[in-house]
Structure formats: C-alpha cells, structure tokens
Amino acid sequence: MTLDYQKLGLIAGIEIHQQLNTKEKLFCRCPTTIREAEESNGEFFRYLRATKSEMGELDRAAEEEMMQVRQFRYLTYDTTCLVENDEEPPAPLNEEALDIVLTIAKVCGMTPVPEIHTMRKLVIDGSNTSGFQRTALVAMNGTLPGGAGIETVCLEEEAAQRIEDTFFSLDRLGIPLIEITTSPCMHTPEAVQETAAQIGMILRSTGKVKRGLGTIRQDINISIREGARVEIKGVQELDLIAEVVRREVCRQVSLLDIRDELKKRGASVEKNPVDVTSLFTGSKSRVLKSAPKILAIRLNKFAGLVGREIQPGRRLGSEMSDYAKKCGVGGLFHTDELPAYGVTEDEVTNLKKALDATPDDCVIIVADKPQRCQCAMQQIIRRAEMAFEGVPKETRKMLEGGSTAYMRPLPGAARMYPETDVFQVRVTPERFASLEIPEMIDDTIARYMQEFGLAREVARQMAYSERRNAFEEAINSGIKPALAERAFNSTLRELSREGTSVHRIDDEDIKQVLMLINTGEVAKEALSPILTALAEGKTPTEACECAAPKVSEEELASIINRIVAERADFIKERGNAATGPIMGVVMKEVRGSVDGKIVNQILREAISHVLKNT
Amino acid sequence: MSTTFETGDLVRCTLQGCSCEGTYITTRDGMATVKLTSGYNIGVPEESLSKTGSSEMAEPQEVEIAQDTTLPKISIVSTGGTIASKIDYRTGAVTSQFRATDILNAIPGLASLAEFSAVQLCNILSENMTPAIWQQLARAIYDEIRSGAQGILVTHGTDTMAYSAAAMSFMIKTPVPVVFVGSQRSADRPSSDNVMNGMCAAKTALSDLGEVVVVMHGTTSDDFCAIHRGTRVRKMHTSRRDAFQTIGDGIIGSVTYPSLDVSLSSHAVKRGNCEPRLKDKLEEKCAIIWYYPGMDPALLSAWNGYKGIVLAGTGLGHCGTDMIARIREMAAAGTIFVMTSQCLHGRVCDRVYDTGRDLLGAGVIEGEDMLPEVALVKLMWVLGNTSSLAEARLMMAQNLAGEITRRSSV
Known part of the structure; x- marks a missing residue:
C-alpha cells in the first residue's frame, strides 16, 4: 500500500529506554550484571493483584491483566538481593544514575525538576516483583540538535527479563533505565527512525550506557487523523522503526476502511454467545473435539472483514484473538477462514445453521473451559463493537518483521502513585551547572x-x-x-x-x-599475531616474544645472507628490482619481529653485494 | 501546608525554560508537590505556582461488600498495621484503615469464608503498643469469644505482634482460635502479603484450633502460611514476608495457598479444650535488660523498685561477675530476676559455670527455653496475678501457655 503520510495526518513520537551502565542498580547495591539462567541460585513464586490508585480508581490496563489469576516464578542469583525479591525496602535513588540522566537532559537543553519524586507505576504482568515499576520524572522540555522536541526524561528501574510466559529472571530487574520521550512531532516513518538514531547517538556519547541487543528499546506512539493513539512497545532494532510506523499506519487505514464498510453494510454484533459444543463432538479438529465447551457468536454482516488483512500477517480476526487470549484461551476460529484446521465444510454449514447465520455474517467460535470461553466471548464482542469506532487506543507489542499484536489498553494516570519508601531528591542549580557535557x-x-x-x-x-x-x-x-x-x-x-x-x-x-x-622493540608488522596471542590470554611481553621472537642483528644478517644466496640467480636476473619480492620472503621468515626498515637496509646491502660480485 | 493553595487546586507551574500544568497536592519545606496530568509528581518551589482553577477531587468511592449471614462468624479486632493500609494522596504516606469494610475491601476473598464483624480497638503503629492496650485487647477478644465468634482475627502491626500474641496467650483461656495477622508489605502494592496472610488467618480462625497464634507467610513464596504458637513466635527479620519464626519448637500448623487447606500438628491445642476465661491484670513495673560485655552494674539502679526483671544474658544464661552483687541486693529487696539467653535458641542452664551458680545463688530464676520477650510478658502477668513471691517464682519456672517446653527436642 502506498500511503501519503501528510494527507493521512500521521503524528508520531517515540520513547527510548536505554539501560545505564552504572556500578549498582537504581534502588539497591547489586551490580548491573546480566546472568545466564543456569547460574541461578534459587527461585520463588508470587501472585499479584491490581490495587486501586490513591484516588480509588482501578487502572484499565491493570484490570485487564487481572482477568486470569497467574502465578509468577522468579529466578534469583548471587548478584540479586532482597530488594529484587520485594523483600526489603528500596535503597536511596542511585546518584550515579541520576547524574547520567541529568547530563543527557543538559545536552538536550532541558529544565531539571527541582525536586525529584519517585513514583510507582502499576505493572502487574509479573515483570516487577512488587507489581509496580519505580520511575521518576527528572527533566522537562528540551530540543534535539535536529529540532525534534523532547518532552520529558525519566529515570526508571528496568523490569525483570521474561524467560517464558510467567517465568522471569531477576538479574535485569532494577538496572537503571533512562526514558526519553519526544513530543509527537514526527510526520513520516523516516523522521521517526532518524530521531531515534539521533537520540541513540546522544546516549552513546555519554559513554555511560549499556551496549548490545536488548539494552535499548524504542516505544513508538502513532496516530493518524480519525485513527487513535497506539503505543508500540519494545522495538529493539533501529532499522525496523520506519517499517513499524508504515505497518501501523497501514493497520489504522485498514481498520478505518473496515469501519466505513461495516457502517455501510449496517452490520451489528450479537450479544449472547451460543453453546455449540455438541456440533463438534466428532470433529477432526483436536482442539474442538477435546474442548469442554465451545461457544459461538454471530457478527451480522461482518463476512469477509474479519479475515481481511490489515497489515502483513494480521487480520481483524487476529485482533479479536489477542483480546480473547487475555482470558487464557489459545485463540479463536472464524468462518472467514473456515473450513480449515481440521474443521470440515459440513461442520461450518451446521455451525452457521445453528446460529441462523446468512452468508453475509461471520461466526466466531472459542473452545476451552466454560469460564474461559465466557470471558473470551465477552472480549470478542467488545473488540467487534470497537470495529465500528475504527481504531482502539491500545498498547501493542512488536512481532517479528514489524507488525504488531494487542497487549493491553493504554494505561492512564491512575496507574501512578508515590513511592513512599524513597526520599525525594533535590537537584540544585549548582549540581546541574557542574555537570560536564560530553563530546557528541x-x-x-x-x-x-x-x-x-x-x-x-x-x-x-x-x-x-x-x-x-x-x-x-x-x-x-x-x-x-x-x-x-x-x-x-x-x-x-x-x-x-x-x-x-x-x-x-x-x-x-x-x-x-x-x-x-x-x-x-617490536615491529609493527607483528601487531596481528601479538593481538591474537593477547586474546589467548598471554601477557603483552609473552605475546610479543612468542608472536615476534627477538631476532638479533647477526641472526637477521645470516637469514638474509642465506635467502639471498638461495636466490642469487633471481637477483642476477632482476637486479635491484629483486628487493621487493625477497623482502616479502625475509619478513615472512622473521614473522614481523624486525622493523621493515632495518630488513630493507640489510637486504639492499646484501643484494648489491651479490650484484657487485657478478 | 500552604496558605495559598489547597489540595486539588489546578495549578500552572512556571520554571526557567518551561511551564507545565497539574494538581496541587501539598507543600513541605517550601517545596510544593504537584501531580502532573501524566501522573508523575514533581517538587517545585511554591513561588513558581499560580492557580488556574480547582478540581473536584472526589473522595474515593467505598463499595460495601455484601456479607453472607449463613457463614460462620469471625470477629476482627483491629489494632492497626499495614494489612489494610492505604496511601494518602495528600501526604503520600501509608495510613492504616480499620473498619471491617476496609479490611473486606482490601481482601475481597474474605467475604466468601465467613461473616465478619469488626471491633476497632485502636489505631496505632505497633511500636506504640502498651501493656494497657494489651489489657483492652484481651477484654475485647474475651467479649467476642463470649458472644459466640467461631474465631477471632486480630490485625496488628508486625513490629510488636509477637509481644501481643504472647500477652494474649497468658491473659485469655480460649476455646476458639485467636489469630494474629499482619503484613510485611503494605496493602497498597500489588505484591502485598496481606491477601494471602488474611485469607490463611481467616481459615485458621475457622479451624479446629483452640489457642492464640500468629499466622504469617511460611516462606518467601506465596505457597503457605505458618501457624505459630503465640508464646514461641518471634519476628526474626526486619522486612521479609517470612519474618515470623517459631523458635525452639515446631510450628503448630500450616495453611496452603491458594487452596487454603489447614493442617494442624499433634501438639496444637484443639478447639473447645476449655471455657473462656479472662485474667487481665498485669504488673507493668517489669523490664528486660540486655547484658553486654563491660556493662556498668550501676545501670541496674535505674530499675530500682521494679518488681521483675528479665535478663537477656549471654550463652547459657550469664552476665558478668561484676553484676552479681547488685543483682543480689535487688533480689533481696524483692525484685524477681529471670534469666533468658541472647542465643534465643536453646535452654538456659546456670549450673555449668561458676558465674551461673553465683547468679542462682543471688536469686536469679532460670528461664528455661523461654524467649526473652515472652519471659517479660509472662513476668508482668504472673506478678499481676499473684502477690506471693514464692508462687511467682514457681510460676515463672513452669509452663503455663506453651512458653516453656519440657524437652529440648533435636
């Protein structure tokens, strides 16, 4: 799809999260070392639940995470402590990390917050043992050299590394993270990528950030006119940013088309799921045959739209499936893609009949335990109704290649409340002034x-x-x-x-x-073998000796004399022009232990001696 | 607080180089806390603020939890603590909440276990607990037992929970479970241990138990709660969930989570073993003295006139020879001395070394394997209930409520 981004009213901003290379973590004295799961020295497990904000509100995103009661398992290490385990109050905010963030703020011409308050941001997906991420707003309102606006920089703690599903590793939890949020000032996919690259350059210029895959993550905020703000989490590769933006615009445009089409058709969504378990008792589909319960819902005049591609590899049906999965079901089937997956044409016909579905309608089924099915159906109905609005406001995660999947609703301010265990930190004008700006x-x-x-x-x-x-x-x-x-x-x-x-x-x-x-003492020609020897663990002296053994002048003279004598005919034939090729032979023999200049000098003498004697 | 702004005022904050909008929260030491629309709080000089409007900061909505009157009755006696604490958005501080509704709101699962009624005894941090409040607590628990509660839940801060549990163990004879519960992580955080501790404690309160216990996390995981005897339990860690440990004995039971299966060990005292009885007198002129090398014997004079002193001695139950003369004088003047050990684990034996034999000669009673704090609480209770020194000495050496084990099992 070729898109005119200006006409579509593309607005994008980015949030960059970069791990800081501090000696200790943000709120404890553990080192910021990443470990292998095999090095773990123990594990424990917990349950988390959503709590109300200080205003008595329950965050929508947190609420959705609570649809399933999940047990989270955590791996501990000899480099993690009770703070990561949520068994000890946090230590004071790491001043080294704060200085790095303030320095970056200074580079971007930002205003530091006079007194920094650490907040708790509710995150109950298990990636934080406490159920919240500690975060503090450090500075506001800056500009990149390229002109893009920086709204805020925050100092946050890194979440635990997910090993799989509900299983986490605590080594990463608590590593200081800078979050840089740009204003929504970008209007093309390329501009987004360029800005990200520029921020990356500034971060690296400090020399105090971690390097390597996973140490920097970009979140992208995108909307188009009539669309909605969508936050895409965890884009790790810089080169993919533009593609992610393109695909999201494509998704929003497609969802708006579907919205218009639904309205034109006079489509609607049924409210009450129908139990169709009995229709599939003899099914060849293993999922359906063994399911304790199968529920179906009719989406009136949705035919063809649920299966329509909205971005590479993704359909409206994939979106509904993502919502349903929040209830613990594996996914859904819809009639736009059936018969398939072991479901026969007859079964589809019976299904449609059972729901009084016309060819214009689409039927969606989920199969699982009864309670999960009920929950999933409500989610599917909710998402189907959202299709009439166009694009829902969402937090999404990036899939391989640059398409995205639904994660959770956009969180609101209700998920933030004060971290009462950490004292506020005052940033005096003197402290800010004394920070040295690194060379970019x-x-x-x-x-x-x-x-x-x-x-x-x-x-x-x-x-x-x-x-x-x-x-x-x-x-x-x-x-x-x-x-x-x-x-x-x-x-x-x-x-x-x-x-x-x-x-x-x-x-x-x-x-x-x-x-x-x-x-x-050593010839520069020996650099490569010496470095190889260093990589093998030798000391510089050892490396020089074994890679470039010392050759005395006498030894050198005798080597040259021997080589010259062996090639006397060649020398006689070529004259002084033989120096070059023979030089190579000598250097190879002395393995770069002798400076080329010295070799050259002795060799010339030897050659002229040979030539003189003919 | 500010004289210019009220909590909830909409304000514009102008700093050098930027301005932003938010809601005024409070002022401390000249710095105003402003909640920005993003949810972040920042601290700015109050002079940088100007009022742009006022918002209706609605009081948080309270939802009444419906109670099932067909379920067995549990009485909650609350004294404070973080189990149902909430965050105050004005000050950012954690405050305790004490009504039954608050606790049921904080732990919604409770309502499916029992019908709860609540007595709000006090609203204190547990470091501010006093023997006088123990007496009120004992009376309140006794009244609830008498009025037919199947079990009693006492919510309590964790700092001095073990002292209170020990005090109740001596002051009340109970045919139903009296369960102390608290939490090590405040209730406002998603990882709080209040839900699991509260649920397990409620199940314990309905169980076949008939004594005073503490129910708290058994491990760092959310796998089970341990049931500890009130006279053998001690807070052994400043912050861990499984801070409470039974010292010198086995735990008397456990409650699995989330399945909530209660299992009781054979030495647990069973429900219905006795008629309820209240003996709430305490002698407050009692103290505990932690001996240390080089301690000045003259310090003991500070406790002149005290009726009872628990010594937390070294090793088998010693203090420096220099102390003995002063102890002898005070004992002769009528002060009861009970020796316990800083080791916490193991039994006092003052018959092995000369110092010990001299201490016994001076009138010191061996506190057997009593925990020092439990010995203190017991001494207060014993001296409150008998005026005979001889009887008091006898009672201190006897097991009254599980505080002394007959044998030191391996």
Whole structure:
C-alpha cells in the first residue's frame, strides 16, 4: 500500500529506554550484571493483584491483566538481593544514575525538576516483583540538535527479563533505565527512525550506557487523523522503526476502511454467545473435539472483514484473538477462514445453521473451559463493537518483521502513585551547572577525521568503539594515530571476523604493545599475531616474544645472507628490482619481529653485494 | 501546608525554560508537590505556582461488600498495621484503615469464608503498643469469644505482634482460635502479603484450633502460611514476608495457598479444650535488660523498685561477675530476676559455670527455653496475678501457655 503520510495526518513520537551502565542498580547495591539462567541460585513464586490508585480508581490496563489469576516464578542469583525479591525496602535513588540522566537532559537543553519524586507505576504482568515499576520524572522540555522536541526524561528501574510466559529472571530487574520521550512531532516513518538514531547517538556519547541487543528499546506512539493513539512497545532494532510506523499506519487505514464498510453494510454484533459444543463432538479438529465447551457468536454482516488483512500477517480476526487470549484461551476460529484446521465444510454449514447465520455474517467460535470461553466471548464482542469506532487506543507489542499484536489498553494516570519508601531528591542549580557535557559522537567523528586523518567509516567505528578512550590515550602518549587505530579497531575487527575472541583483550595490554612498537622493540608488522596471542590470554611481553621472537642483528644478517644466496640467480636476473619480492620472503621468515626498515637496509646491502660480485 | 493553595487546586507551574500544568497536592519545606496530568509528581518551589482553577477531587468511592449471614462468624479486632493500609494522596504516606469494610475491601476473598464483624480497638503503629492496650485487647477478644465468634482475627502491626500474641496467650483461656495477622508489605502494592496472610488467618480462625497464634507467610513464596504458637513466635527479620519464626519448637500448623487447606500438628491445642476465661491484670513495673560485655552494674539502679526483671544474658544464661552483687541486693529487696539467653535458641542452664551458680545463688530464676520477650510478658502477668513471691517464682519456672517446653527436642 502506498500511503501519503501528510494527507493521512500521521503524528508520531517515540520513547527510548536505554539501560545505564552504572556500578549498582537504581534502588539497591547489586551490580548491573546480566546472568545466564543456569547460574541461578534459587527461585520463588508470587501472585499479584491490581490495587486501586490513591484516588480509588482501578487502572484499565491493570484490570485487564487481572482477568486470569497467574502465578509468577522468579529466578534469583548471587548478584540479586532482597530488594529484587520485594523483600526489603528500596535503597536511596542511585546518584550515579541520576547524574547520567541529568547530563543527557543538559545536552538536550532541558529544565531539571527541582525536586525529584519517585513514583510507582502499576505493572502487574509479573515483570516487577512488587507489581509496580519505580520511575521518576527528572527533566522537562528540551530540543534535539535536529529540532525534534523532547518532552520529558525519566529515570526508571528496568523490569525483570521474561524467560517464558510467567517465568522471569531477576538479574535485569532494577538496572537503571533512562526514558526519553519526544513530543509527537514526527510526520513520516523516516523522521521517526532518524530521531531515534539521533537520540541513540546522544546516549552513546555519554559513554555511560549499556551496549548490545536488548539494552535499548524504542516505544513508538502513532496516530493518524480519525485513527487513535497506539503505543508500540519494545522495538529493539533501529532499522525496523520506519517499517513499524508504515505497518501501523497501514493497520489504522485498514481498520478505518473496515469501519466505513461495516457502517455501510449496517452490520451489528450479537450479544449472547451460543453453546455449540455438541456440533463438534466428532470433529477432526483436536482442539474442538477435546474442548469442554465451545461457544459461538454471530457478527451480522461482518463476512469477509474479519479475515481481511490489515497489515502483513494480521487480520481483524487476529485482533479479536489477542483480546480473547487475555482470558487464557489459545485463540479463536472464524468462518472467514473456515473450513480449515481440521474443521470440515459440513461442520461450518451446521455451525452457521445453528446460529441462523446468512452468508453475509461471520461466526466466531472459542473452545476451552466454560469460564474461559465466557470471558473470551465477552472480549470478542467488545473488540467487534470497537470495529465500528475504527481504531482502539491500545498498547501493542512488536512481532517479528514489524507488525504488531494487542497487549493491553493504554494505561492512564491512575496507574501512578508515590513511592513512599524513597526520599525525594533535590537537584540544585549548582549540581546541574557542574555537570560536564560530553563530546557528541558526531563531533568526535569529525575530529578524528580532521586531527587524526582517519577515513570517515574508520573514524565512525572508532568513535562508537568501547576502546575509544584507550585509543585517544595512546595517541596522547605519542603513538601515531594510524597505528593506534589499527591496534584498537581495524586489526581487532579482522581478527574478530576470523573467530578470535578479541573482547578478552584488555585496552592496557594493547597500549603496552603499542609502546613496545614505538620504542622499536617490536615491529609493527607483528601487531596481528601479538593481538591474537593477547586474546589467548598471554601477557603483552609473552605475546610479543612468542608472536615476534627477538631476532638479533647477526641472526637477521645470516637469514638474509642465506635467502639471498638461495636466490642469487633471481637477483642476477632482476637486479635491484629483486628487493621487493625477497623482502616479502625475509619478513615472512622473521614473522614481523624486525622493523621493515632495518630488513630493507640489510637486504639492499646484501643484494648489491651479490650484484657487485657478478 | 500552604496558605495559598489547597489540595486539588489546578495549578500552572512556571520554571526557567518551561511551564507545565497539574494538581496541587501539598507543600513541605517550601517545596510544593504537584501531580502532573501524566501522573508523575514533581517538587517545585511554591513561588513558581499560580492557580488556574480547582478540581473536584472526589473522595474515593467505598463499595460495601455484601456479607453472607449463613457463614460462620469471625470477629476482627483491629489494632492497626499495614494489612489494610492505604496511601494518602495528600501526604503520600501509608495510613492504616480499620473498619471491617476496609479490611473486606482490601481482601475481597474474605467475604466468601465467613461473616465478619469488626471491633476497632485502636489505631496505632505497633511500636506504640502498651501493656494497657494489651489489657483492652484481651477484654475485647474475651467479649467476642463470649458472644459466640467461631474465631477471632486480630490485625496488628508486625513490629510488636509477637509481644501481643504472647500477652494474649497468658491473659485469655480460649476455646476458639485467636489469630494474629499482619503484613510485611503494605496493602497498597500489588505484591502485598496481606491477601494471602488474611485469607490463611481467616481459615485458621475457622479451624479446629483452640489457642492464640500468629499466622504469617511460611516462606518467601506465596505457597503457605505458618501457624505459630503465640508464646514461641518471634519476628526474626526486619522486612521479609517470612519474618515470623517459631523458635525452639515446631510450628503448630500450616495453611496452603491458594487452596487454603489447614493442617494442624499433634501438639496444637484443639478447639473447645476449655471455657473462656479472662485474667487481665498485669504488673507493668517489669523490664528486660540486655547484658553486654563491660556493662556498668550501676545501670541496674535505674530499675530500682521494679518488681521483675528479665535478663537477656549471654550463652547459657550469664552476665558478668561484676553484676552479681547488685543483682543480689535487688533480689533481696524483692525484685524477681529471670534469666533468658541472647542465643534465643536453646535452654538456659546456670549450673555449668561458676558465674551461673553465683547468679542462682543471688536469686536469679532460670528461664528455661523461654524467649526473652515472652519471659517479660509472662513476668508482668504472673506478678499481676499473684502477690506471693514464692508462687511467682514457681510460676515463672513452669509452663503455663506453651512458653516453656519440657524437652529440648533435636
């Protein structure tokens, strides 16, 4: 579908969540280390339930999570404590994390909140043991260099990592997270992606954020004219953002078309589900045959619309199914897609007959325990009725490829109440003023190109590298930029491609090797084997010795003399032009242990000696 | 609080570089708390606010929970605590709620177990509990038993719950369960332990038990609640759900969750074992002294005129030899001394070392395996109920309410 976004009135904003690389978690003194589930040292389980806000309201999103009583299991580690277990009150807000967030706020020209209040945001999907996420508004009203408005930055605690369904790992819970919310100021899918990239660049510029998949997540808020605000959670890949926006616009446009079509047809939704369990007792569909209860509902004049694709891989039926799943059912069947899945044509005919359905109607069935079926049917009816409104306000989650599925209603302000166990933190003007603004990576790239003569791509790689500081320190201690770049970036990339575990190499060790090269003790040609030896766990001295054993001048002379003698005919034939090829042979033999200049000098002498003697 | 603004006023907040709108909540130390439309609270100087209107901050709606009068009757006697606490949006503080409706609202499942009536005895944080309130509590519980309750639930803050449970154990003879319950996580959070503790306690109150118990989480998981004897239970952790532990004995039962199956051990006292009886006199001139190396014996003079003193001694039940002369003097003047151990686990034995033998010689009574706090409460009760020193000494060495076990089982 080609879409004119301006005409459609696309409005989008993003929320970026980025883990901060602090020493300790936000509200306890545990390290911010991610663990493997196998390293767990115990587990426990809990139930959560929705509580009313201080105003006596029950949050709609929380209420929907409560439709099923679920038991949540949690894995603990020797790096988690009673705070993650919700067994101890929180420690004071982590000041290191707050400084990072304030620094980012300063970069964006924001106004810090004079006194920061930590809030509890109700989250009862199990990802927080307490049933809420602690979050604090830190600064407001800023602008990105590109012009996009930043409404707020918040400091939040990361949720527990979901292992599966209702099973969580506590290592991630409580890692500090910055949440940056832009204003709804973007009007094309590309603009959204560019803004996300720019915020990502600013975050990385601090050098104090976590790296790697899952450490940054984007939520996208999208609406079109006549559509509704939809929040898409957890987009991890930057490159997918534009596609997610395109697909959401497509979904909203399709839902609006369906709305118009329903109105035109004079469609309606029946209120009372019909028990059709007996129709499927002999069914070939295993789900239906074994179901304790099967309920059906007739959607008048919905035929063809429930099965209509609204974005790649998604139909109106998928939306209804998502709503039904909140009751614990596995999904639903609708007549737009039947006969299929073991349901025969005869069964469909009988089903339609039992519900007095005409060919213009669509019938939906769910099969499960009676109570779940009842709950699911109410959800399906609710979602079918929403189709007349067009696009419901929702929180959605991203599926692979960029389409989305319904998660829960958009939460309201009712889900926030004060975290009474954490003292407020005053941000004095002096504190804010004293924060140093880091160099933006875009500026670093330009500087590397200009000062160090690096090519743009190499400069970019170096600027984003974790080894950036070590690289600059090496240059400051007299290493040539080109050599430092090769040591800290290009050579490591080559080795990494070949399967060497370069992450094991310590920056300090690389620096030591560079100093040895600088003083002429080791030849720069040996860099690659030395780095390989470092990756194998050798010390810089060991690595230099085994990768580039010392060759004395006498040894070198004898090697050269031998090689030259073996190739005397070649030399006589080519004259001085033989130097190049023979140089290669010698360097290979000494494995880069000797500076090429010295080899070259001795070799020339030896060759001219041979030539003189002919 | 502010003189300019009232809670609920709509305000505009102007800070350098931005302005925002919200609802005024309160002012503390010159900083006004404003709830923004996003739900976030922020603190700003009150001078930065200007009133733009006022909102109707409706009082939270209370829903009356319908009670089933065919169900057995449980009386709730409330003293306070976080089990039905609510958050006050004005101050942000957690406050306790005490009406039966509040508790039924906080734990909706209760209404399906029993018909509840409630007595609101007091509204205190449990650190503010006093022996005088124990007496009121004992009378209130006794009245409820007499008026036919199948069981009594006492909601109580957890800090001093074990003291109160011990006090009730001595003051009341009960044919029905008297169940103390509280919560370690406030009721306003989705993970609160109040629902599970409350449900398990209610089931215990309906069970075949006839004594004073504490019912709280058995583990950190929501799997079962342990039923602890009121005279053997102690809060052993500042914050964990399973802070309450039975010391020096087995728990007397458990209640599974969410299935709510009660099982009682063989040493549990059964329902109907006695007629209700109230003995509510207490001697408040009693104290507990925690001995430490180098303690100045002169400190003991601060308790001159006290009728009874529980010593929490070291190891088998000792305090430094320097203390003994002063103890002897006070004992001779009529103060009863009971020795317990800081070890909490194990039995006092002052017959092994010279110091112990000297303490016995000075008149100190071995407190057997009584918990120090339980010994204190017992001493208050014993001295309140007998004027004979000899009888009091005898009673202190005897098991009256499960506070002393005959054998130290392995």
